Amino acid sequence: MARKPVLFSSLVKPIKAWWQRIFFSVGIVACTLFLLMDRGEVGYVREIRLSLTDALMPITQTIFHPIKSFSKFVDDFKSLSQAHEKVRVLGVQVRELQAELIMTRGLLTQNKRLKEQTNFVDFPDTRIITGRVVTHSGGPFVKSMLINIGQNNGARLGQAVMSEFGLVGIIVEVATSFSRVLQITDINSQIPVVTENTRDPAIMAGDNTKFPKLKFIPSDSLIAVGDRIVTSGHGGVLPPDIPIGHIAEINATSVHVSSLVDWDRLDYIRILDYRFADNLSQYLNNPLD
Amino acid sequence: MRLVFSQGFFEGFKKIVPELSILFLAILSVQPQSLLGNSVISPFLCLSAVFYWSLHRQGLFYVITLIILGIISDILTGASLGFTPILFLTVFTISSWQRKNVLLKPFHLIWGAFSLVSGLTFVIAWAITSIVSFQYAVVGPFATQYFMTVITFPLLVWLLSHIQKAVSV
Numbered sequence: 001m002a003r004k005p006v007l008f009s010s011l012v013k014p015i016k017a018w019w020q021r022i023f024f025s026v027g028i029v030a031c032t033l034f035l036l037m038d039r040g041e042v043g044y045v046r047e048i049r050l051s052l053t054d055a056l057m058p059i060t061q062t063i064f065h066p067i068k069s070f071s072k073f074v075d076d077f078k079s080l081s082q083a084h085e086k087v088r089v090l091g092v093q094v095r096e097l098q099a100e101l102i103m104t105r106g107l108l109t110q111n112k113r114l115k116e117q118t119n120f121v122d123f124p125d126t127r128i129i130t131g132r133v134v135t136h137s138g139g140p141f142v143k144s145m146l147i148n149i150g151q152n153n154g155a156r157l158g159q160a161v162m163s164e165f166g167l168v169g170i171i172v173e174v175a176t177s178f179s180r181v182l183q184i185t186d187i188n189s190q191i192p193v194v195t196e197n198t199r200d201p202a203i204m205a206g207d208n209t210k211f212p213k214l215k216f217i218p219s220d221s222l223i224a225v226g227d228r229i230v231t232s233g234h235g236g237v238l239p240p241d242i243p244i245g246h247i248a249e250i251n252a253t254s255v256h257v258s259s260l261v262d263w264d265r266l267d268y269i270r271i272l273d274y275r276f277a278d279n280l281s282q283y284l285n286n287p288l289d
Numbered sequence: 290m291r292l293v294f295s296q297g298f299f300e301g302f303k304k305i306v307p308e309l310s311i312l313f314l315a316i317l318s319v320q321p322q323s324l325l326g327n328s329v330i331s332p333f334l335c336l337s338a339v340f341y342w343s344l345h346r347q348g349l350f351y352v353i354t355l356i357i358l359g360i361i362s363d364i365l366t367g368a369s370l371g372f373t374p375i376l377f378l379t380v381f382t383i384s385s386w387q388r389k390n391v392l393l394k395p396f397h398l399i400w401g402a403f404s405l406v407s408g409l410t411f412v413i414a415w416a417i418t419s420i421v422s423f424q425y426a427v428v429g430p431f432a433t434q435y436f437m438t439v440i441t442f443p444l445l446v447w448l449l450s451h452i453q454k455a456v457s458v
Binding site: 020023024027028030031032033034035037038039045048049052053056060063064067068135136137139140141142144145146180182187188207208209 | 313318330353355360364367374382422426427
């Protein structure tokens with residue numbers, strides 16, 4: 001009785017399947033280890049991440065260019081149709097602001113004199129660095145963005161990043177030409193804040209939604225919907241009184257804040273360069289010093 | 290000679306079309322100032338692409354490529370390194386395992402299979418996010434992205450199948 005010929009492919013097939021399974025298992029283990037090392041802020045994993053960010057960003061920006069131009073064209077077209085109404089509204093706003101400007105100048109002079117009389121020790125002057133948003137993650141896993149200001153331009157860990165009106169987030173990674181900003185809405189973001197009028201302290205914690213929560217509010221607090229929220233300056237990471245938003249909702253279990261930042265149109269950002277951030281960078285780089 | 294070189298280049302290009310498509314979708318998903326706006330949760334298009342190519346290009350689609358693409362995606366989005374590769378590998382493994390049962394079925398069944406696989410992947414993503422941040426992650430944004438990913442799946446399949454035909458992958 002003749003034996004059936006053994007085909008080479010029939011021998012290779014199970015080996016290939018096993019090889020793929022082994023590779024999958026090794027891949028999952030390697031990724032989990034990488035994830036843990038990244039979360040544990042192991043030095044060389046952070047270095048790899050920063051080097052890859054510097055290498056990838058120019059390519060990304062090149063690919064974005066035509067997409068951005070098209071988006072801008074559509075935006076321009078949309079705003080063109082509303083131009084007449086916008087000009088009228090702006091005219092009204094300019095008149096209102098001119099009146100407020102005269103009053104503000106008087107208050108500034110008065111404030112300066114009072115500070116001199118009481119020997120008030122003020123916070124150091126803040127320098128502003130302006131840049132652009134390069135990438136913006138739109139998923140539910142993480143809320144962060146890359147900006148085109150890096151170590152070369154004066155970015156440092158812990159610096160506050162703002163839009164025209166409010167706090168966007170804090171710098172958590174600094175590469176040579178780019179930095180990563182952890183948004184105030186991210187699940188890992190926790191910022192000490194106070195209510196502007198009553199000065200009730202709290203911690204604003206992100207939850208990856210558009211409305212971060214307020215935690216640890218004093219039990220006798222008289223907060224109400226619409227109250228403005230600003231940074232408290234506690235902890236020495238952020239300067240005090242940076243505007244963040246206002247209370248949007250108070251329910252039985254939580255208080256939610258609506259940010260002043262227009263996340264949909266966030267293109268330009270400002271970094272506040274102040275002395276606190278120097279201390280934080282030194283601490284993060286050499287925690288034992 | 291020139292013709293041989295260009296043919297070789299095209300053959301090489303054809304081999305990496307799946308990887309290039311996933312890379313392009315990863316870059317597209319982090320593009321700021323999109324037409325929809327930055328705050329709108331966008332579909333996880335890379336996941337759909339990984340599922341599609343795992344069914345159609347199994348032999349060429351190696352695990353190591355998925356890990357590299359996942360790490361690139363993590364760098365672009367700011368997620369912890371290794372997060373997206375775990376999701377990609379999950380989709381790849383399940384779709385490779387069930388490839389024979391799914392591939393020749395009508396489209397609505399393939400769509401159903403994708404909704405199950407991506408559902409499981411989003412549960413894993415939610416669990417990892419909760420564990421690494423030491424707190425319960427709000428389910429809403431995950432559910433929104435899951436539904437958007439499932440809804441946009443036919444459109445992406447249509448696009449990828451046209452690319453596949455065009456380059457005869």
